[in-house]
Amino acid sequence: MRYVKPHYYDGFKCIADKCPDTCCAGWQIVVDDDTMEKYEAFAFGATSSEDEFALRMQESIDWEEGCFLQHGRRCAMLNDQNLCDLISAKGEGYLCETCNRYPRHVEEFEGLREYSLSLSCPVVADMMLKMTEQTRFLVEEDDLPDPLEEEFEDFDFMLFTQLEDAREVIFDILRNRKLSMTERMAILMDMARDMQDCLDEDRLFDLQDVIEVYGKRLTKLSQAESCQGECTRALMPVILEGEDRYWQLKESFEIYTKLERLREEWTEVLEGTYEELYAGGYKEYEVIYKEFCEAVTDKWQAQQDQQTWEVFLEQILTFFLYTYFCGAVYDDCIYSKVAMSVMSTCYIREFIMYTWLTQGKKVSLDECIRVAYRYAREIEHSDLNLNDLEQWLMDRR
Numbered sequence: 001m002r003y004v005k006p007h008y009y010d011g012f013k014c015i016a017d018k019c020p021d022t023c024c025a026g027w028q029i030v031v032d033d034d035t036m037e038k039y040e041a042f043a044f045g046a047t048s049s050e051d052e053f054a055l056r057m058q059e060s061i062d063w064e065e066g067c068f069l070q071h072g073r074r075c076a077m078l079n080d081q082n083l084c085d086l087i088s089a090k091g092e093g094y095l096c097e098t099c100n101r102y103p104r105h106v107e108e109f110e111g112l113r114e115y116s117l118s119l120s121c122p123v124v125a126d127m128m129l130k131m132t133e134q135t136r137f138l139v140e141e142d143d144l145p146d147p148l149e150e151e152f153e154d155f156d157f158m159l160f161t162q163l164e165d166a167r168e169v170i171f172d173i174l175r176n177r178k179l180s181m182t183e184r185m186a187i188l189m190d191m192a193r194d195m196q197d198c199l200d201e202d203r204l205f206d207l208q209d210v211i212e213v214y215g216k217r218l219t220k221l222s223q224a225e226s227c228q229g230e231c232t233r234a235l236m237p238v239i240l241e242g243e244d245r246y247w248q249l250k251e252s253f254e255i256y257t258k259l260e261r262l263r264e265e266w267t268e269v270l271e272g273t274y275e276e277l278y279a280g281g282y283k284e285y286e287v288i289y290k291e292f293c294e295a296v297t298d299k300w301q302a303q304q305d306q307q308t309w310e311v312f313l314e315q316i317l318t319f320f321l322y323t324y325f326c327g328a329v330y331d332d333c334i335y336s337k338v339a340m341s342v343m344s345t346c347y348i349r350e351f352i353m354y355t356w357l358t359q360g361k362k363v364s365l366d367e368c369i370r371v372a373y374r375y376a377r378e379i380e381h382s383d384l385n386l387n388d389l390e391q392w393l394m395d396r397r
């Protein structure tokens with residue numbers, strides 16, 4: 001078996017009652033079947049010394065739906081000090097899989113497990129987005145067979161190998177800090193489109209050519225200093241600018257208004273962003289956009305522990321691509337995995353711009369991080385939202 005994790009993975013530690021936005025509120029916590037059986041046996045068959053807590057369990061779980069009940073959108077087990085009464089009474093080992101794992105996430109592939117930490121946790125977001133160094137991925141291997149071997153009977157190993165190769169090139173593009181983030185995102189979108197064409201047209205063997213072409217293109221771009229400007233331009237994709245960029249952002253914004261909303265405050269963010277950024281038309285947007293870009297350059301950077309705006313965006317995009325890209329082996333949707341990652345990075349930037357605008361044209365790194373983890377909560381905590389967003393992107397390709 002191979003196991004992959006980002007280099008900061010083991011540094012995570014939950015801060016429980018000190019958390020600025022606990023994960024035990026605002027979303028439905030589903031209990032896995034094995035744990036439900038355990039909870040049921042305890043809640044309805046406890047010994048007299050445990051009767052009081054057993055009764056609390058009976059009243060805190062939706063036994064039909066298999067999830068914790070909520071009081072005022074907070075988990076019924078969460079007390080006023082933001083501590084979990086289930087842990088206090090029965091210990092951490094008694095938690096269901098969702099609570100036990102979060103914010104840890106694992107993607108399962110044949111013979112491989114990829115571990116990540118969710119951007120939706122404030123502590124993870126803080127670790128990830130204050131990091132100025134590039135994310136490294138640590139690989140470990142052992143001789144054990146895959147315990148889920150039988151479930152991978154139909155696993156497309158050939159496609160997966162291509163996806164892993166492609167992701168290496170994707171990370172190389174992403175790590176190239178000589179290019180702006182806008183340029184990097186545009187190249188990645190082109191590459192995703194070309195790879196998706198191969199899959200759609202049943203040209204699986206051409207995938208490797210596409211990967212090599214983009215690898216070589218990157219090498220040439222990296223040597224661009226010794227190259228004439230024209231050569232560099234020929235290697236660059238078309239980048240949406242000015243009015244085209246505004247219309248694209250305004251029109252695509254609509255999908256966010258159609259997704260499931262997990263928290264009421266998200267509605268305010270969506271409505272406010274639309275009103276302040278897009279409703280006034282292109283000229284108004286462009287003035288705001290230019291001023292914002294100036295605000296998050298040198299001066300902002302000097303105040304933010306050396307974190308730069310471009311690296312901040314790079315970390316967000318790295319997270320999404322690492323977590324989701326190889327999942328295309330299960331649905332053949334390469335394009336939407338990349339587009340969803342790029343789109344999320346772009347709209348987190350837009351939501352930060354809205355925050356900056358409404359806070360007297362000031363925004364700290366901590367506030368940017370808050371916007372990022374709140375976005376991740378809305379999108380990542382709902383499979384429905386992830387699926388709808390991907391489907392919408394595939395339909396519009």
Ligand code: SF4
Nearest residue numbers: 014015019023121123
């Ligand atoms: S969101 Fe993260 S830090 Fe906060 S309570 Fe949950 S796991 Fe702990």
